[in-house]
């Protein structure tokens with residue numbers, strides 16, 4: 001089902017969109033390609049694996065500490081102005097306070113135009129509570145798709161920004177403490193999206209407030225059937241990106257713009273079907289007035305299981321999302 005009307009490509013020529021008489025209208029050609037960096041999917045996938053090689057990035061772990069240093073270095077290497085936000089919090093899974101860090105990298109801060117915030121969460125969930133085997137449910141989620149995939153796309157974009165600066169200011173935000181929610185927790189947002197809520201509530205003085213936001217989460221899934229986890233309710237065996245419900249309600253124009261670019265580029269994971277409403281890192285920014293959307297597959301079969309590993313991810317999925325974002329930023 002298409003939920004948004006297609007734009008009439010003839011309108012700009014003053015021709016009618018209807019099927020009236022007169023000469024056949026000449027379709028507008030897509031705009032000429034502007035110089036923009038390419039998205040290297042294999043390099044992005046290497047970054048997905050590099051994060052997983054640290055182990056699960058769960059609160060209080062060595063893997064969490066070491067991955068933080070890795071991400072800091074990567075933002076610095078790409079020439080970003082890096083700002084960090086440290087905080088401590090209990091989570092939906094633990095009453096114990098842990099240390100967390102939101103990482104931000106600003107690119108092209110003197111460029112004209114509206115400020116774009118690109119976001120992904122870098123923590124991984126401490127409990128694989130959707131695993132089909134109860135014996136695994138206290139183990140951590142490896143977080144290849146749920147965490148590392150979105151970060152991998154954004155890290156590859158930072159390389160692009162280092163190559164050819166974006167034509168508008170862009171802030172890359174890597175959120176901590178997104179994925180530690182507890183069903184029934186009394187914390188705000190049930191203990192989910194702690195880092196992004198903190199950032200939206202306490203935005204750093206030395207960074208410009210964003211006008212638009214695009215969040216990427218669970219963007220690395222593959223098209224293979226996983227025998228062990230099967231096909232749980234609401235999942236399927238191919239990578240697809242229906243339109244997340246809060247995004248469609250809050251920012252239909254931005255959704256249409258991004259999905260139209262993906263369609264033009266032939267990235268067919270982007271589907272014009274309405275998806276579920278997800279409490280994700282875009283929600284605090286929507287509440288704060290930012291035009292914000294979430295590009296997310298919900299749910300892949302391995303979601304919140306111990307099989308959320310690089311073996312069940314695909315470089316092609318990262319490419320579909322990363323290439324769409326580059327086109328959006330550089331000329332879409």
Ligand SMILES: [Zn+2]
Nearest residue numbers: 125146179304
């Ligand atoms: Zn998750």
